[in-house]
Amino acid sequence: MEGASYQRFPKVKIRELKDDYAKFELRETDASVANALRRVMIAEVPTIAIDLVEIEVNSSVLNDEFIAHRLGLIPLTSERAMSMRFSRDCDACDGDGQCEFCSVEFHLRAKCINDQTLDVTSKDLYSSDHTVVPVDFSDTSSGFENPEDQRGITIVKLRKGQELRLRAIARKGIGKDHAKWSPAATVTFMYEPEIHINEEMMETLSLEEKTSVVESSPTKVFGINPHTQQVEVVDPEAYTYDDEVLKKVEAMGKPGLVEIYAKEDSFIFTVESTGAVKASQLVLNAIEVLKQKLDAVRLSEDTVEADDQFGELGAHMRGG
Amino acid sequence: MNAPDRYERFVVPEGTKKVSYERDTKIINAASFTIEREDHTIGNIVRMQLHRDGNVLFAGYKLPHPLQYKIIVRVHTSSQSSPMQAYNLAINDLDKELDHLKAAFEAEVARVSGEY
Numbered sequence: 001m002e003g004a005s006y007q008r009f010p011k012v013k014i015r016e017l018k019d020d021y022a023k024f025e026l027r028e029t030d031a032s033v034a035n036a037l038r039r040v041m042i043a044e045v046p047t048i049a050i051d052l053v054e055i056e057v058n059s060s061v062l063n064d065e066f067i068a069h070r071l072g073l074i075p076l077t078s079e080r081a082m083s084m085r086f087s088r089d090c091d092a093c094d095g096d097g098q099c100e101f102c103s104v105e106f107h108l109r110a111k112c113i114n115d116q117t118l119d120v121t122s123k124d125l126y127s128s129d130h131t132v133v134p135v136d137f138s139d140t141s142s143g144f145e146n147p148e149d150q151r152g153i154t155i156v157k158l159r160k161g162q163e164l165r166l167r168a169i170a171r172k173g174i175g176k177d178h179a180k181w182s183p184a185a186t187v188t189f190m191y192e193p194e195i196h197i198n199e200e201m202m203e204t205l206s207l208e209e210k211t212s213v214v215e216s217s218p219t220k221v222f223g224i225n226p227h228t229q230q231v232e233v234v235d236p237e238a239y240t241y242d243d244e245v246l247k248k249v250e251a252m253g254k255p256g257l258v259e260i261y262a263k264e265d266s267f268i269f270t271v272e273s274t275g276a277v278k279a280s281q282l283v284l285n286a287i288e289v290l291k292q293k294l295d296a297v298r299l300s301e302d303t304v305e306a307d308d309q310f311g312e313l314g315a316h317m318r319g320g
Numbered sequence: 321m322n323a324p325d326r327y328e329r330f331v332v333p334e335g336t337k338k339v340s341y342e343r344d345t346k347i348i349n350a351a352s353f354t355i356e357r358e359d360h361t362i363g364n365i366v367r368m369q370l371h372r373d374g375n376v377l378f379a380g381y382k383l384p385h386p387l388q389y390k391i392i393v394r395v396h397t398s399s400q401s402s403p404m405q406a407y408n409l410a411i412n413d414l415d416k417e418l419d420h421l422k423a424a425f426e427a428e429v430a431r432v433s434g435e436y
Binding site: 004005006007008009010011012013014017024029030032033035036039040044088174176177178280283284287288290291293294295296297298299300303304307 | 339365368409411412419433
């Protein structure tokens with residue numbers, strides 16, 4: 001029994017990688033692992049977000065709690081989050097959560113003095129830690145023609161004479177606690193489809209029939225080769241498992257003309273990050289967090305010992 | 321007003337064990353593991369990994385109630401193994417799988433970022 005192992009060796013292939021986006025293939029593992037990774041990325045990879053707001057002056061049109069909520073939702077760069085402490089188990093500050101090991105302080109001061117409306121944005125937040133700042137989208141090609149137009153995330157707009165002054169504390173947290181701590185905008189995976197066309201049967205079809213098969217799919221999965229006039233798979237991943245083609249083929253009285261299977265050990269992931277951590281780092285952090293979780297559910301020594309004792313006793317009582 | 325605190329979902333209360341083990345009183349080589357503050361993420365991967373073990377006759381998990389933040393994993397093995405042995409093996413295998421996955425992903429990131 002010793003030395004037995006049922007370990008798998010998953011394969012990864014990255015198709016596309018940007019700071020806030022990743023698309024990759026994961027093979028030779030099962031849906032439980034793929035789904036665990038997805039769930040961890042969304043709800044359990046830590047980031048830093050504003051958690052406590054002390055408002056000094058607020059004469060804006062938005063009430064205090066409304067502004068506090070908006071501040072909480074601003075993504076902050078969180079490369080440090082994995083190594084940072086949660087305030088609840090920080091022993092340096094007895095749980096008030098305001099020390100340098102578990103928190104970052106922000107200040108915001110804005111007052112509108114002229115007739116033009118003043119936009120208070122994430123750029124107006126001053127951080128006590130240069131590694132934890134509001135996410136900056138301006139260097140990415142985000143579609144702003146003029147860099148001047150790009151001024152961060154709007155928090156509130158001020159009219160002449162209105163003022164906003166506050167202090168905010170950002171802390172480490174996870175998406176399970178509140179969605180503001182989730183580093184993921186979207187994480188999805190799909191089974192890789194395997195599409196078979198019965199060529200012989202397809203040859204018996206007229207061009208109109210072939211076209212109707214191709215057009216029965218709501219997404220562009222199939223196409224007709226202009227030279228050979230054969231039905232071909234153009235993009236298998238466009239298939240949404242809608243069964244429309246299979247129904248069409250069935251209705252034509254040609255079952256088996258097209259067959260589609262989901263490969264059960266092959267997944268295509270798309271990961272979009274909020275910008276708090278890079279998409280590639282998000283995946284790596286998720287693997288690390290999942291490893292830590294598994295480590296935490298190992299049986300403790302005393303559980304094993306207690307069982308050894310009572311186990312023998314139990315065997316004895318069973319008449320062993 | 322009387323909603324449970326959000327941290328209740330992932331902070332193990334003091335004096336409570338993360339994992340407790342209970343043998344079945346009637347069936348040999350059957351046991352339940354109660355895992356505090358875990359959900360489908362852990363439950364499902366452990367269950368599926370246990371299914372890969374030929375000595376495991378039954379493995380299943382349940383989340384008894386959405387407001388009780390624990391899962392129960394039940395394992396039944398053949399006489400060649402024991403629930404505890406199978407459980408430890410499953411966790412070790414998953415841990416090694418994730419080590420491999422991490423190394424594979426890091427190598428891919430290095431390859432892709434080297435291309436640009």
